[in-house]
Amino acid sequence: MKKYKHTVQYYETDRMGIVHHSNYIRWMEEARIDFLNQIGWGYDKLEAAGVISPVTSVECKYKQSTTFPDEVFINVRVESVNGVRLQLRYEMEKEDGKTVCQAKSEHCFMDTDGKLIRLNNRFPEFYQVLRELANEEKGGERSKISVDRGRARGCDPLRTEAI
Numbered sequence: 001m002k003k004y005k006h007t008v009q010y011y012e013t014d015r016m017g018i019v020h021h022s023n024y025i026r027w028m029e030e031a032r033i034d035f036l037n038q039i040g041w042g043y044d045k046l047e048a049a050g051v052i053s054p055v056t057s058v059e060c061k062y063k064q065s066t067t068f069p070d071e072v073f074i075n076v077r078v079e080s081v082n083g084v085r086l087q088l089r090y091e092m093e094k095e096d097g098k099t100v101c102q103a104k105s106e107h108c109f110m111d112t113d114g115k116l117i118r119l120n121n122r123f124p125e126f127y128q129v130l131r132e133l134a135n136e137e138k139g140g141e142r143s144k145i146s147v148d149r150g151r152a153r154g155c156d157p158l159r160t161e162a163i
Contacts, residue, residue: 001038003073004031010068018065024101025058028090031074032105035088039133041126049123050112053086057106064100071095078133083118084108086130089137 004027012023036042046053066072072092079087085108092101109117119127 003075004034006072008066008068008070013068018067024060031076035076039129052110053107055105056108060103062101066100077137078130081130081134083120084116
C-alpha cells in the first residue's frame with residue numbers, strides 16, 4: 001500500500017505555529033479515503049451500493065508536533081475486521097521518518113436506512129480484501145476475526161440489529 005502524503009497548510013496551524021490537534025483526525029479521513037480507493041472500494045463505490053460507514057471511535061497519540069509546510073506521510077493498516085466492524089490503524093511520520101502521531105479509528109457499516117449490515121453477507125469481496133489485509137498485518141497468522149451472530153453493539157444505540 002502506498003502511503004498517503006499530506007502537506008501541512010498554514011490554516012491548519014494555531015497561534016503557536018503548530019498544527020492544531022483536530023487536524024490529525026481530518027488527515028486520518030483523507031488517508032482512509034485514499035486507502036479505500038487503493039484497494040478498489042472507494043467511498044463513492046460503497047455509497048453507490050447503499051453502504052455508509054460512520055466512525056464509532058477515534059484514538060490519537062500525539063508524539064511530535066508538525067508545522068507549516070511539513071509533509072506528513074500516513075500509513076493506513078487494517079487492524080481487525082468482522083462482519084460489522086472495521087478497525088484501522090494510522091502511523092503518521094514526517095519526511096525524516098519521525099513518528100508524529102499514532103492513531104486508530106473504528107467504523108461500522110450501515111445501509112442508508114441506518115441498519116447495520118454484515119459485509120461478509122452483503123459484500124463478501126470487500127470483506128475478503130479487508131480480511132486479507134488484516135491477516136497480512138498480523139504477519140500472515142490466522143487473524144482473530146469473529147462474526148457476532150447476536151447483536152452488534154456500539155454503532156447505533158437505537159438500531160443494533162444487523163441485516
